[in-house]
Amino acid sequence: MRLPNITRGLLAVIALLLLPVAPSSAGKTLDQVRQRAQLVCGVSTGVIGFSSADSQGRWSGLDVDVCRAIAAAVLNDPNKVKYVPLNAQQRFTALQSGEVDLLSRNTTWTLTRDASLGLTFTAITYYDGQGFLVPKKLKLTSAKQLKNAEICVQSGTTTEKNLSDWFKAQGIKIKPVVFEKFEASIKAFFSGRCQAYTTDASALAFIRSKEAPRPDDYAILPELISKEPLGPVVRRGDDEWFAIVKWVIFALIEAEEYGVTQANLEQMKASTDPAIQRLLGRAEDSGKLLGLERDWAARAVKAVGNYGEIFQRNVGSASPLKLPRGVNALWNKGGLMYAPPVR
Amino acid sequence: MNHVTATHAWLRRNLFSDAFSGLTTLLLLAGAFCWLPGLIDWMLLQAVFEPDAAACHAVNHAGACWGVVADKYRFILFGRYPYAEQWRPLLATAMLLLVIATSGLRLMSRAPLLAAWALALPAFLILMGGGIVGLSPVGSDQWGGLPLTLLLATMGMLLALPLAILVALGRQSGLPLLRGLCMLYVELVRGVPLISVLFLASFLFPIILPQGFSIDVLLRVQAGIVLFAAAYLSETIRGGLQAVSGGQHDAAAALGLDRWQAMRWIILPQALRAVIPSIMNSAVSVFKDTSLVTVVSLYELTGSLALALAGDAEWRSFYLEGYLFIGLIYWIGCYAMSCFSRTLESGK
Numbered sequence: 001m002r003l004p005n006i007t008r009g010l011l012a013v014i015a016l017l018l019l020p021v022a023p024s025s026a027g028k029t030l031d032q033v034r035q036r037a038q039l040v041c042g043v044s045t046g047v048i049g050f051s052s053a054d055s056q057g058r059w060s061g062l063d064v065d066v067c068r069a070i071a072a073a074v075l076n077d078p079n080k081v082k083y084v085p086l087n088a089q090q091r092f093t094a095l096q097s098g099e100v101d102l103l104s105r106n107t108t109w110t111l112t113r114d115a116s117l118g119l120t121f122t123a124i125t126y127y128d129g130q131g132f133l134v135p136k137k138l139k140l141t142s143a144k145q146l147k148n149a150e151i152c153v154q155s156g157t158t159t160e161k162n163l164s165d166w167f168k169a170q171g172i173k174i175k176p177v178v179f180e181k182f183e184a185s186i187k188a189f190f191s192g193r194c195q196a197y198t199t200d201a202s203a204l205a206f207i208r209s210k211e212a213p214r215p216d217d218y219a220i221l222p223e224l225i226s227k228e229p230l231g232p233v234v235r236r237g238d239d240e241w242f243a244i245v246k247w248v249i250f251a252l253i254e255a256e257e258y259g260v261t262q263a264n265l266e267q268m269k270a271s272t273d274p275a276i277q278r279l280l281g282r283a284e285d286s287g288k289l290l291g292l293e294r295d296w297a298a299r300a301v302k303a304v305g306n307y308g309e310i311f312q313r314n315v316g317s318a319s320p321l322k323l324p325r326g327v328n329a330l331w332n333k334g335g336l337m338y339a340p341p342v343r
Numbered sequence: 344m345n346h347v348t349a350t351h352a353w354l355r356r357n358l359f360s361d362a363f364s365g366l367t368t369l370l371l372l373a374g375a376f377c378w379l380p381g382l383i384d385w386m387l388l389q390a391v392f393e394p395d396a397a398a399c400h401a402v403n404h405a406g407a408c409w410g411v412v413a414d415k416y417r418f419i420l421f422g423r424y425p426y427a428e429q430w431r432p433l434l435a436t437a438m439l440l441l442v443i444a445t446s447g448l449r450l451m452s453r454a455p456l457l458a459a460w461a462l463a464l465p466a467f468l469i470l471m472g473g474g475i476v477g478l479s480p481v482g483s484d485q486w487g488g489l490p491l492t493l494l495l496a497t498m499g500m501l502l503a504l505p506l507a508i509l510v511a512l513g514r515q516s517g518l519p520l521l522r523g524l525c526m527l528y529v530e531l532v533r534g535v536p537l538i539s540v541l542f543l544a545s546f547l548f549p550i551i552l553p554q555g556f557s558i559d560v561l562l563r564v565q566a567g568i569v570l571f572a573a574a575y576l577s578e579t580i581r582g583g584l585q586a587v588s589g590g591q592h593d594a595a596a597a598l599g600l601d602r603w604q605a606m607r608w609i610i611l612p613q614a615l616r617a618v619i620p621s622i623m624n625s626a627v628s629v630f631k632d633t634s635l636v637t638v639v640s641l642y643e644l645t646g647s648l649a650l651a652l653a654g655d656a657e658w659r660s661f662y663l664e665g666y667l668f669i670g671l672i673y674w675i676g677c678y679a680m681s682c683f684s685r686t687l688e689s690g691k
Contacts, residue, residue: 044653044654045649045650045653045654046649046650046652046653046654046655047653047654048654048655048656048659050654051654052653052654052655053418053423053650053651053654054655055414055415055417055418055651056417056418056426057418057422057423057424057425057426058426061654082482082485084484084640085423085640085642085650086640087637087638087640089638090545090546090638090639090640093546093550094546094640096550097546097549097550098549099549099560182653183662206656210656210659210660211659211660213403320656320657321656
């Protein structure tokens with residue numbers, strides 16, 4: 001009969017609920033990745049330029065290249081990555097529960113996320129900010145003129161909160177019109193439902209050029225109302241893995257600084273510059289300190305190129321997004337990209 | 344009889360029998376005239392059928408861009424399943440559909456049909472999962488598209504129905520504890536949306552389970568769907584059981600059948616028969632509810648469509664055509680179920 005089954009089931013559920021929540025990391029992500037010979041990377045369900053799958057299911061994008069670089073450094077093969085597409089609601093749970101080794105999914109680094117979710121942000125791979133797209137016929141020159149305007153926005157991310165925060169601080173009343181789906185939100189905006197559309201600046205230019213019925217009828221306002229530093233996230237409590245992810249990204253940035261590219265990597269290995277020798281594992285063995293092979297950084301650059309190359313290929317001039325380097329340029333070229341020295 | 348007068352009589356009888364029906368016919372015709380040319384123009388005449396994004400953008404939504412389906416159909420139908428191995432989900436889906444169709448059309452008698460199901464389901468799982476007979480293993484988290492939708496819906500109904508019958512019987516049981524438990528289960532599960540059951544199955548379980556001990560996410564989600572569907576179905580079946588008149592119980596007892604025999608041979612067949620439309624209703628809704636598993640990162644039809652388009656600069660703006668395509672797939676599925684339900688009801 002059903003009785004014993006149901007009772008047993010209920011008891012099992014109650015017992016499970018009473019179990020203390022297990023620490024979210026056993027501290028051995030590197031071993032697990034090596035053992036299964038595969039990096040499991042949490043990515044987005046499709047953000048142009050950052051992570052998206054093509055018709056054959058192959059992933060590409062800036063966030064994807066970070067995964068590939070880490071797989072190259074750890075496993076010596078950038079293709080040994082399994083991509084798990086995650087939406088905004090499930091991304092952190094997937095990382096906490098160990099479903100993914102790494103979350104490389106255009107996720108904004110904030111104090112709350114860093115301090116309360118059992119996660120740690122590693123390094124910043126893209127500095128984004130939130131902007132506005134408006135129809136030119138409204139003759140707006142600043143977001144501050146959007147008094148009483150209806151503004152189309154997508155829910156479920158930091159975008160919606162930034163919008164209300166910023167206008168509250170300015171003492172301006174606006175009416176947010178919230179949509180759950182991206183398609184619905186831009187459709188509404190381009191059919192005249194709202195006077196402005198807001199989202200991350202990295203997406204705005206593309207929305208204007210590709211989704212607008214007539215791109216010239218729309219303009220992007222100069223204000224960026226938020227800081228959106230995006231970067232990979234790992235579970236808390238595995239410092240070894242945290243260091244690996246962080247330093248692979250730093251190495252990619254430093255490779256750009258020293259002019260090491262995918263193409264000239266082999267020549268650069270013969271360079272006499274001590275900094276390059278260190279970076280490429282010709283001088284002291286920095287890999288040993290991270291638990292990696294000596295040429296970990298060289299492998300990463302060989303797989304995906306330096307940070308500048310990754311940028312150009314996925315979101316920069318060689319991509320459909322055509323974003324300028326802007327604040328994402330190197331620190332010595334007027335940007336914010338600065339890596340601590342690999343030494 | 345003269346052909347023209349026959350047509351005339353038919354028109355008169357079916358479309359213009361009185362002033363009201365005549366007016367309705369005219370209004371509908373007028374509506375079709377306003378609406379159909381535009382639709383045909385959009386769907387066929389101005390449409391782009393080749394997988395050519397530039398041509399689609401040139402048409403600028405004045406015509407449908409079926410090219411998006413032509414370019415992405417493999418991703419939409421099979422999701423994240425490894426591209427080179429997609430003959431496996433194709434074969435598995437075809438096989439499962441064949442067995443379902445065979446059952447629906449009653450082409451086999453009971454014993455071979457049961458055997459076909461008993462073979463088809465393991466074969467489906469082996470084809471999809473691999474790991475033996477030379478097939479490379481493909482984790483269930485990478486299954487997607489139509490096979491996933493079919494698997495979740497079919498297994499959901501196949502397992503929910505017996506469970507629902509047991510629960511419905513439990514709620515009529517003379518044992519108060521059993522009755523209470525069954526009622527608790529039904530009320531608890533019906534009281535929460537499916538989406539929260541899925542979240543629970545997908546996210547809460549791995550966190551509360553001990554480290555290193557995990558149950559496959561597909562299995563957890565499937566169990567969630569079965570439990571959810573069974574709660575609704577059991578109420579439907581309970582309604583059927585109550586519709587069987589008390590005299591049937593007495594008649595069965597008079598024939599010397601014990602309670603279980605009476606239930607098996609007299610009461611249940613009548614009860615189930617009475618609620619076929621409602622059961623089919625549940626089947627249709629389970630089929631469509633499988634689209635909710637997208638929220639827990641299983642990418643069935645709707646999920647794999649979103650995945651295929653969201654990040655694609657060229658094709659993203661043609662999501663409507665994509666949704667129409669999978670809408671058609673869902674409609675075919677649901678319509679087939681309706682037809683099946685009608686043949687069951689007519690008792691052929």
